[in-house]
Amino acid sequence: MITPILLCGGSGTRLWPLSRKSFPKQFTNVVGDESLFQASARRFTGEGFAEPVVVTGNDFRFIVTEQLAGIGVAPAGILIEPDGRNTAPAAIASALYAARRDPDTLILLVPSDHAIADPAAFRDAVAKGRVAAEEGQIVTFGIAPNRAETGYGWLEAGEATHEGIHRLVRFIEKPDAARAAELFTDRRNMWNAGVFLASAQTLIAAFRDHAPEIYDAVEASLDDSATDLGFTRLDPDAWTRVPEDSIDYAVMEKAGNVSVVRFEGHWSDLGSWESVWQESDKDDRGNARSENTTCFDCDDTLLRSESDEMELVGIGLKNMVAVAMRDAVMVADMSDSQNVKKAVSTLKQRGAKQAQQFPVDHRPWGWFETLILGDRFQVKRIHVHPGAALSLQSHVHRSEHWIVVQGTARVTVDDAVQLLTENQSVYIPLGAVHRMENPGKVPMVLIEVQTGSYLGEDDIIRYEDDYART
Template sequence: MITPILLCGGSGTRLWPLSRKSYPKQFVPLVGDRTLFQASAERLSGSAFDRPLVLTNNDFRFIVTEQLSEIGIDPGAVLIEPEGRNTAPAILAAALYLEQSNPDALMLIAPSDHVIPDPEAFRAAVEKGTEAARNGQIVTFGITPTHGETGYGYLELSEAPGDSAIALKRFVEKPDAARAEEMVASGMYLWNAGIFLFSVGTILNAFRTLAPELVPPVAQSVAEAKSDLGFLRLAPEPWSGAGDISIDYAIMERSDGLSVVPFSAGWSDLGGWDAVWRESAQDARGVATSGTATAIDCENTLLRSEDDRVELVGLGLRNVITVATPDAVLVADASRAQDVKLAVAALKAKSAKQATMFPKDHRPWGWFESLVVGNRFQVKRIHVHPGAALSLQSHHHRSEHWIVVEGTARVTIDEEVRLVTENQSVYIPLGAVHRMENPGKVPMVLIEVQTGSYLGEDDILRYEDIYART
């Protein structure tokens, strides 16, 4: 069986404002009802696949397990990287982990933020590469290009692509526009999708031969990893000694005898809003809308409203991208889609929280969002998953008033524990030790009104926490 290795620790900026550092694009339903991460996990499931191995960071660990649970997938393991070191150390850690339990496994390395509309076709392509992988080859998957894209690296083939794995001649860096058109016209180049298939033994031998300096720190980090609430935390000290390098630079571009499986059934890494527009349903004039968005006399335009309270209207637009969220709006010429990162940099320079943070803050127990913030008060909506509980805590600078609007809350205030149902409320005095829990089988939603001299999230003293955050 093939073990999918899902990489989901990145935090892209080219899909701002919907993708931000605190909640990047792989966890967002950009195309369809599933998030990109969920679609990736479903695509790599079935009789040919073992349970997935996920590599992510500390901030996303509960998002990963929650989104997998929503689609009924139980991961084989979730490895927590202490810090981002690019794809080579992450893949090496996965291989070393699998070597302990399943040294003969085939590993399918898959970024979790790609769109592949035809999962069956992709699984068939994977099957074409398994024999070569079992025979000790590194197999990569090349995408048949549809245009001269300058945002992708390319794979030069040793022979014309057919219906099976063929030898790779070399990797080609991202070209300029003229060179990209030449390569596509030749028919001897494929886009590099960053998807790889190989056995545990093959990739470990490659690391020991081509990037031996990575092996000791990563191996020590895996050996000293600690289990925490079902996650496996790689040891931070040795991990910090691993180089920050991609699998392409560390291994692939220096390896001989790589094979390529061509894939032409549709693929996108959604590297910008122009790619999202191409993957979205469009009308006869090339207009794609979603949410509460309305287009009037527009052409080749993307209009997305991500909040039911925001009516987004485009009038007479041509080649424009507009994305509205509750706290930020992007309006861009479609030809500048790759420059959205400049907007993020500008916002960071002015210390705007919208550069990296969402108004909706995801936590292991659910999420909350700020509805109103004023002088000495704040109003939040809090959503608690069934069976979940916030930490037992107190505050130095604020009191709170909770009004349950959906479900039932079990509330602890000092020594008292009570149930609070819909349309009931409870007051939490300043300094009181308190906790809210959802004992039911449906989500619990409440409105929290905070008042006090300081309302920051760091004014929390935790005494007990089922998520080990004390």
């Protein structure tokens, strides 16, 4: 059995404003009806694959479990990194974790934010590489290029070692335009997909040989890890000694046992809005549009509105991308879409919350969004999953009014417990110990009106919590 390792970090800058630090692109429906993370998890299920191991951060742990449950996939484990240290530490942490469960397992390291049009064909490529992995090779996967791309790293293949498997000659850094055009003319060269297949023991040995500092610190962090609500939290003290590095630099470029399988199907890392435009359905003038957009005399343009209340209109646009959300709008020349992260950095320096915070705040019990924020008042829409409950809590600086607009809420206010149905409301005085729960089998939605001198999310005193946040 092959154990998929889904690498699920990311800073959420390249597809801003849809993707942000609090909700990076793998969790969004960039293309298709499910998130990129869900598509990645589904891609490697079924015959030949064990349950996946997910490596992610603390802020994303409940998003991961919710999205996996949404497609009926039960993970073998979810590793929580204290903070992101690039792909090398995540890779060896997952290899060690998988090897402790099954010393003989093969592992497939895959980013969780790529788009692959033909999942079955990619699984066939993985199956092709298996023979080399079982012989102690680290197998990477090269994408047959369809253009002289400067946004990807490249791979150069050497002689064949098995049918469809070649020795890897070298990794090639992201080239300039002239070098990319040269690489594109030689079939030996492919895009680097950043996907690796190997036995867990082979990868562990490679880290011991080529990245011992990373290996030692990560092993110590896993040895001292703690289990929390089914998550495996890597020890933060040991993690402070983990160097930050990519798996390519730390191990792959140094190892002599790397092979490559060429994948002829369509693939994209969706690393820019231009690549999203390339993957999208277009009209006869090359325009890709979402719902709630209108296009007049435009060519080769991406128009995307992420709000039913936001109508985005493009007039006379050529090679442009425009993305509108309720709290932010981004407009750029298509050729500059790789520079979106520079704009995010500027916003972050200015202290703009839109730089990192998604307008919908996901929590283990559901989500909320702020509808109106004024001086001494705030209006939120709160969505609570069936059977879920917020913490038993109180506030020092604010009181609250709750109005149920969908479903049924069980509300605790000090010693009183009551059920509220649609159109009913309750007042939560300042300082009252309170909780809301959804006892039903359908989502519960309420409107919360907060009033007070301070409305920050840190004005919470928790007494009981189902998610270990007290």
